[in-house]
Every structure is written in C-alpha cells, then in structure tokens.
Amino acid sequence: MDLPSDARSILELAARSMFELFANASQGMMLVDRQARVVWINDQYRRFLPALGFERESDFVGQPVSAVVPNTQMHRVLETGQPILVDVLSNRAGTFVVSRIPLRDADGVVIGALGIVLFDHPETTLQPLIAKFARLQQDLDEARRELARQRRSKYTFASFVGRSPAALEVKRQARRAAQTSSPVLLLGETGTGKELLAHAIHAASARSGRAFVGVNIAAVPETLLEAEFFGVAPGAYTGADRKGRDGKFKLADGGTLFLDEVGDTPLSVQAKLLRVLQEGEIEPLGSNRVVPIDVRVIAATSRDLAQLVAQGRFREDLYYRLNVLPIRVPPLRERRADIPLLVDMLCEDIALRSGTEPLELTPAALAFLTQQPWRGNVRELRNALEQIALRCDDPRVDAPQVASVLAAAGAPLQERASLADGHDTGYDMAAPAVSQTDAKSAAPQDDVFEPLPQRIARVEREAIEAALQRCGGNRVAAARLLGISRATLYAKLSAWRD
Numbered sequence: 001m002d003l004p005s006d007a008r009s010i011l012e013l014a015a016r017s018m019f020e021l022f023a024n025a026s027q028g029m030m031l032v033d034r035q036a037r038v039v040w041i042n043d044q045y046r047r048f049l050p051a052l053g054f055e056r057e058s059d060f061v062g063q064p065v066s067a068v069v070p071n072t073q074m075h076r077v078l079e080t081g082q083p084i085l086v087d088v089l090s091n092r093a094g095t096f097v098v099s100r101i102p103l104r105d106a107d108g109v110v111i112g113a114l115g116i117v118l119f120d121h122p123e124t125t126l127q128p129l130i131a132k133f134a135r136l137q138q139d140l141d142e143a144r145r146e147l148a149r150q151r152r153s154k155y156t157f158a159s160f161v162g163r164s165p166a167a168l169e170v171k172r173q174a175r176r177a178a179q180t181s182s183p184v185l186l187l188g189e190t191g192t193g194k195e196l197l198a199h200a201i202h203a204a205s206a207r208s209g210r211a212f213v214g215v216n217i218a219a220v221p222e223t224l225l226e227a228e229f230f231g232v233a234p235g236a237y238t239g240a241d242r243k244g245r246d247g248k249f250k251l252a253d254g255g256t257l258f259l260d261e262v263g264d265t266p267l268s269v270q271a272k273l274l275r276v277l278q279e280g281e282i283e284p285l286g287s288n289r290v291v292p293i294d295v296r297v298i299a300a301t302s303r304d305l306a307q308l309v310a311q312g313r314f315r316e317d318l319y320y321r322l323n324v325l326p327i328r329v330p331p332l333r334e335r336r337a338d339i340p341l342l343v344d345m346l347c348e349d350i351a352l353r354s355g356t357e358p359l360e361l362t363p364a365a366l367a368f369l370t371q372q373p374w375r376g377n378v379r380e381l382r383n384a385l386e387q388i389a390l391r392c393d394d395p396r397v398d399a400p401q402v403a404s405v406l407a408a409a410g411a412p413l414q415e416r417a418s419l420a421d422g423h424d425t426g427y428d429m430a431a432p433a434v435s436q437t438d439a440k441s442a443a444p445q446d447d448v449f450e451p452l453p454q455r456i457a458r459v460e461r462e463a464i465e466a467a468l469q470r471c472g473g474n475r476v477a478a479a480r481l482l483g484i485s486r487a488t489l490y491a492k493l494s495a496w497r498d
C-alpha cells in the first residue's frame with residue numbers, strides 16, 4: 001500500500017503507527033478519563049495488577065487512578081494539560097520509567113490522559129544511563145565541594161603579619177568588626193592587606209561557615225557589573241546566560257560579600273547598590289521579582305572616597321552606608337618595624353612554593369629593604385623578594401645585590417638608604433634614585449642573554465609599575481596612560497600576585 005496522499009490520512013496513519021509501536025514496545029498502557037478514573041488498560045499492563053494489590057481487572061478499571069496506583073501524577077496532566085514525557089514512578093509495584101500524555105477533543109479540551117510504562121526495572125534496563133548519571137552526579141558533588149572550599153576564607157588574623165603598634169591597632173579594629181554584622185570599609189593603598197583582612201574578618205565572624213565571595217569592581221566592565229552583582233533571570237538573555245545566573249549577592253547569601261575597589265563603582269550602579277544595602281533584597285536582571293538576601297558587606301578602596309564624594313563621583317548616601325566601621329590599613333612605610341617579620345614570612349613562603357632554600361638577608365640587606373618607599377606595599381615587597389630569589393644564585397644576599405635587583409626591576413629606590421654595616425657595599429649612596437631608563441640598562445646584559453619572553457615580561461612590568469607610580473597607585477588612570485583596559489591591567493597585576 002502506498003502512502004495516502006492527503007495530510008489528514010497521513011497524520012492518522014502516523015498516529016496509529018506510533019500508538020501501536022508504544023503499545024508493543026512499552027511495558028504497559030492505561031487510559032484515564034476526564035475525572036481521572038481508569039477506563040482501560042492493555043494486556044501488558046495487566047501483569048502489574050497483582051503487585052498493585054488487585055486480582056481482577058474489574059477491581060482496578062473504573063477506580064480513581066490515585067486510589068489504585070500510588071504516587072501517580074496522571075491527575076496533574078489532566079489539571080495542567082501538559083504532558084510529562086519522562087518521569088520515574090516508584091510505588092509498591094516497583095520503580096518504572098513512565099510517560100503521561102493528555103488527550104484532547106477536537107476543540108482542544110482535555111478529556112483524558114494516556115499513561116505509558118516505558119521501562120520497568122529501570123535499574124537493570126537503564127543501567128548504563130543510570131551509571132553515567134551517578135558519575136555525573138558524583139562529579140557535580142565534588143565540584144560543589146571544591147567551590148565551597150574555595151569560597152571559605154583563605155586567611156585568618158594570624159595571617160596578618162605585624163607587631164608594630166599600627167598593625168596591632170588594625171587587627172584590634174578588625175577583630176571588633178568581626179563581632180558585628182555592620183558594613184566594614186577598609187581604606188588603604190594597594191597591597192596593604194585589605195583583602196587579607198576582609199577574609200580574616202569573615203573567618204572570625206558568626207558567618208564563617210558560609211560563603212566569602214569577592215568582586216573586584218574595577219576589573220568588571222561597567223556594562224556587566226549589574227549582572228555580576230544581582231544575577232540574571234532565566235530567559236532574560238540569549239546565549240550563555242539563557243538559563244539565568246546567580247549574582248555575587250546571591251552567592252554570598254548568609255555569608256560575606258567583599259567589594260574590592262568600591263570607589264570604582266560606576267554612578268549608574270551605585271544607586272542600585274545602595275538600594276540593595278538598604279532593603280536587603282535584589283532584583284535579578286530581566287526579572288520583576290525581588291529576592292531577599294542576607295549579606296554582610298566588606299568594602300575596600302585605595303581611593304579617597306570622601307574626595308570622590310566631593311567631586312560628585314561617589315554618592316554621598318552610599319558612602320555613609322558603607323562607612324559604618326571604617327578601618328584604615330596603614331602603608332608599609334608607616335610600619336617599617338614590621339618589614340623584617342614580613343620578609344621572614346615571605347621568604348619562607350617563596351621557598352616553600354618554589355622548592356628552593358629560603359633567602360638569608362644580611363642585616364645591611366634587611367636595613368636597605370626597610371628603608372624603601374614600598375608604594376606597592378606588601379605585594380611589592382613580595383615581588384621584590386621573588387625577584388631576588390630568582391636572580392641571586394646564592395641564598396645569602398647582601399645589600400648591593402638587593403639594590404641592583406630592585407633597580408633592574410625598576411623600583412624607585414630610596415636615595416639616601418644606608419646600605420652598609422660599616423663596610424663598603426659598592427653601591428653609590430649619593431647616587432640619585434634609579435630612573436626607568438637606568439633600570440632597563442641594569443637588566444641582565446652581556447654575559448647572560450635574557451630570553452625574549454622574560455625580556456618582554458620585564459619591560460611590561462616596568463611600564464606598568466612606572467605608570468602606577470606616575471598615577472599615585474590609581475589603576476584606572478594607569479590603565480588609561482598605558483592604553484590598556486583596566487580589566488587587562490587587573491589581570492596582569494593579579495597574575496603577579498601570590
């Protein structure tokens with residue numbers, strides 16, 4: 001027989017064929033009427049009756065389906081008119097993979113539903129699929145545990161090295177802040193340990209068991225910041241965000257949100273941030289639903305927020321909202337007494353990570369380091385020690401070697417540093433601070449030919465350090481000066497970190 005030529009007959013044939021296929025290939029079928037009463041079962045279905053507690057078909061057919069098939073969802077299909085194409089049904093007769101399809105009359109009104117048992121004993125028939133699912137679930141659980149581990153605090157107060165009065169005062173204030181749930185504002189130059197303190201405050205707070213989530217505001221493009229903060233509702237966008245995405249506020253729910261470089265928040269987002277802090281609720285992009293959140297905010301900035309307020313670049317109301325517990329984190333040059341202790345800790349850490357012997361600095365070398373301006377603070381000190389460890393073959397290092405490595409790295413040296421413990425260091429004490437050009441010429445030369453990737457990395461680093469210095473540590477201005485985006489600058493800086 002050929003295919004019928006009219007569409008209606010073709011559809012009828014297709015429907016009949018599909019029904020027959022399901023009726024033969026499936027483990028059983030049943031029909032319920034509009035009132036969810038069983039009106040028909042096929043031969044295969046009949047074998048489930050004893051397990052369901054029925055001896056005769058006549059005791060089963062005619063009954064409300066929920067009375068004779070425990071846990072059935074047929075009534076839901078009748079209520080919603082939506083099929084449930086694949087579902088797992090478990091009851092006293094076993095576990096089944098089932099499908100439920102509404103039946104409609106010519107006007108589209110739901111008049112019944114068809115239930116199909118696709119597989120019984122899915123634990124054997126679907127074994128490969130279930131094994132794969134179990135493996136995926138295991139991977140997902142592991143990834144979730146790892147994420148939770150990463151979201152826990154990396155540092156405690158013990159990680160903040162320093163016994164100078166200034167360092168002890170910072171720790172005292174931060175410990176007190178940890179006892180409350182009010183916003184904290186950490187103010188200080190780059191590399192002074194603001195992020196470390198934020199972690200430590202969280203770790204010592206009542207929220208320590210929950211997430212610590214950080215956002216570096218300066219590193220997120222303005223157009224993406226709102227989505228990053230508040231998330232995206234499903235269907236608001238096409239592409240990667242189609243399914244929706246939680247924002248950082250949601251991820252930090254119950255825990256702490258660290259807003260790094262809060263002074264760089266664009267004005268357009270400041271108003272929304274203020275609302276969230278006031279109301280304690282967020283509205284994901286593309287959603288008209290507000291979601292309550294409970295987040296403790298710790299903000300940090302290296303910029304003068306009061307000045308930004310005076311210039312109209314930071315909202316005054318947001319400033320007051322964040323400035324509840326301000327903590328000024330002093331620069332290294334105001335707590336030089338901590339430098340030997342920091343050097344000790346950093347040398348140990350660098351050695352541990354690189355698998356080398358820790359540096360041993362002579363008293364003159366340590367004195368020289370102590371007198372440097374350290375505009376990049378602890379981060380810059382760490383970088384300097386890493387450079388020294390890389391460039392000096394002998395772990396015992398004296399002041400002239402330190403001076404030459406710092407000069408090669410383009411660091412602005414302290415002019416009148418006293419290098420010597422009464423012996424000749426070979427370093428010209430009266431010489432002016434090493435300029436960028438001098439620094440370049442102080443790079444390895446003649447005898448050691450510097451490989452191209454290292455040379456490029458060094459030149460790039462010198463340029464960035466010089467730009468940051470020129471702009472007084474202001475990264476946005478430095479990025480502009482370098483002709484790169486601030487996100488690129490941040491990516492480079494964070495690649496050097498830790």
Ligand SMILES: Nc1ncnc2c1ncn2[C@@H]1O[C@H](COP(=O)(O)OP(=O)(O)OP(=O)(O)O)[C@@H](O)[C@H]1O
Nearest residue numbers: 159160161189190191192193194195196378379498
């Ligand atoms: N007091 C300290 N004790 C030990 N390590 C410190 C201390 N202060 C800073 N560090 C280390 O210096 C590096 C920079 O610190 P951190 O990122 O906390 O600074 P920051 O003030 O947040 O800088 P930025 O504003 O540039 O983000 C980190 O590796 C941190 O562990």
